[in-house]
Amino acid sequence: MLPILMRKVLILNENDNIAVCLVDLEIGEVIGQDGLNLTIQNRIPRGHKVATKNISKDDGIIKYGERMGHATSEIKIGEHVHTHNVLGDRLSTEQVK
Amino acid sequence: MSDQLKAFARPDGRWGLRNHVLILPLHSALSATARKIADASIGAVGVSHDWSGEVDGDFARITKTISGFAANPNNFATIFLTIGTPHELAIIEVAKKIGLARAEVLNVAEYGSMAKIADIGLAMANSLVKEANLQARVSAPWSAIILGQECGGSDALSGITANPALGVASDRLVELGAASVLGETTEILGAEHLLAARAITPEIGAQIIETVARYERSINYEGIDMRGAQPSRGNIEGGLTTLEEKSLGAAKKAGSAQFSGVLEYADQVPNSGLYFMDTPGHDTEQLTGFGAGGINIIVFTTGRGTPTGSAIVPTIKVATNSTMANAIPDLIDLNAGTIADGLKTLAQVGGELFDLILEVANGKTTKAEKGLHHEFSLSRMYNTVIR
Numbered sequence: 479m480l481p482i483l484m485r486k487v488l489i490l491n492e493n494d495n496i497a498v499c500l501v502d503l504e505i506g507e508v509i510g511q512d513g514l515n516l517t518i519q520n521r522i523p524r525g526h527k528v529a530t531k532n533i534s535k536d537d538g539i540i541k542y543g544e545r546m547g548h549a550t551s552e553i554k555i556g557e558h559v560h561t562h563n564v565l566g567d568r569l570s571t572e573q574v575k
Numbered sequence: 576m577s578d579q580l581k582a583f584a585r586p587d588g589r590w591g592l593r594n595h596v597l598i599l600p601l602h603s604a605l606s607a608t609a610r611k612i613a614d615a616s617i618g619a620v621g622v623s624h625d626w627s628g629e630v631d632g633d634f635a636r637i638t639k640t641i642s643g644f645a646a647n648p649n650n651f652a653t654i655f656l657t658i659g660t661p662h663e664l665a666i667i668e669v670a671k672k673i674g675l676a677r678a679e680v681l682n683v684a685e686y687g688s689m690a691k692i693a694d695i696g697l698a699m700a701n702s703l704v705k706e707a708n709l710q711a712r713v714s715a716p717w718s719a720i721i722l723g724q725e726c727g728g729s730d731a732l733s734g735i736t737a738n739p740a741l742g743v744a745s746d747r748l749v750e751l752g753a754a755s756v757l758g759e760t761t762e763i764l765g766a767e768h769l770l771a772a773r774a775i776t777p778e779i780g781a782q783i784i785e786t787v788a789r790y791e792r793s794i795n796y797e798g799i800d801m802r803g804a805q806p807s808r809g810n811i812e813g814g815l816t817t818l819e820e821k822s823l824g825a826a827k828k829a830g831s832a833q834f835s836g837v838l839e840y841a842d843q844v845p846n847s848g849l850y851f852m853d854t855p856g857h858d859t860e861q862l863t864g865f866g867a868g869g870i871n872i873i874v875f876t877t878g879r880g881t882p883t884g885s886a887i888v889p890t891i892k893v894a895t896n897s898t899m900a901n902a903i904p905d906l907i908d909l910n911a912g913t914i915a916d917g918l919k920t921l922a923q924v925g926g927e928l929f930d931l932i933l934e935v936a937n938g939k940t941t942k943a944e945k946g947l948h949h950e951f952s953l954s955r956m957y958n959t960v961i962r
Contacts, residue, residue, distance in 0.1 A: 525731030
């Protein structure tokens, strides 16, 4: 494991399919740490999430080893994971309707 | 007794970490006078609110909040400003029953003049502050600490830095015999199964699940789309995508100790163990409910620099990221962003926070206290009805 200071992203749990960006990441940047090998596909701000696996539509998004919502479209490894492609499972208008 | 903790002994056995003289209006019409007295005094504190005696669906919740806040163990004395209605006088009696030793009452109906109330109130406040200043701290047990856990303006680092650091400090306090309280029902939605699994009995676990389910039902009943508010726009900018994600990070404040019980809003907190209190996600309503429950010190983690504090409960601000901590140094007591910077470990920052909680419990002033962040807000569930 690299010391945290040298990491660009943080993997919180081995079962996660996302990692948290510790710095702003630019398109084309390569992440090769902690067994990851991925190329950043979108500009991703610090604190936001990047897909560390290919995620199918409706698959769970796993952070801290727990499900935090689901993909509303296919998400490829290296892509920004946020409100444009993820919804919570609960308390959204999807259920209210 | 701990040889490290010194606090103010209350006659009923409770402990204060501060020795405040609180000026508390029992009717909104007296709010300005309460603030005026507090501002002119040599160290009393005052709050204002907008309750005008409405007896509606929120009556029990509001009177419980005001009486509990008056009786908080951090208060050496509370000066009640009242127009003298039976409901207002009943609040004073409840505060005494909870354990308020010094209750002074200024009844407008008796004096017939706001100016006279302000003058007499000021003289009374100054005299009580002088008396309070003479009381010495004495050695207190760890159970004297009743810690409230709060987070506001969360960002993606909250669940990685400040919240787990608070969890480390909370676990250590609970192990020593203190009480620690997690709140904000909105912000455990999606993580309640993890907390319920840590309850000391299956019944308490079921209560945690039901408290969240009750909230979820009420939101679905109202047909509210939570996606605009939870996570908030600020949370989303910070990188939080869903409410469940925010909750999974927020729940880390409670560390890994077992839950000893579930409390309703503003319930009196038992003096040791980890509890969950059903409070709203609104920071000021939550802090007020904590104060009303007898919580005498609060750790408030923040990603965006929420300034909220309490008139009577010292509130320690812990930053989740170094950028904000450096930008608003007059707000932040401890920067947990150093964990994400790779400069410190979680255990180190958790230890620093434990030490800081102890220092503040012993009298060190927090940034929120220095900044006079004396927010107070009554929590309502129903339409306000005037009868």
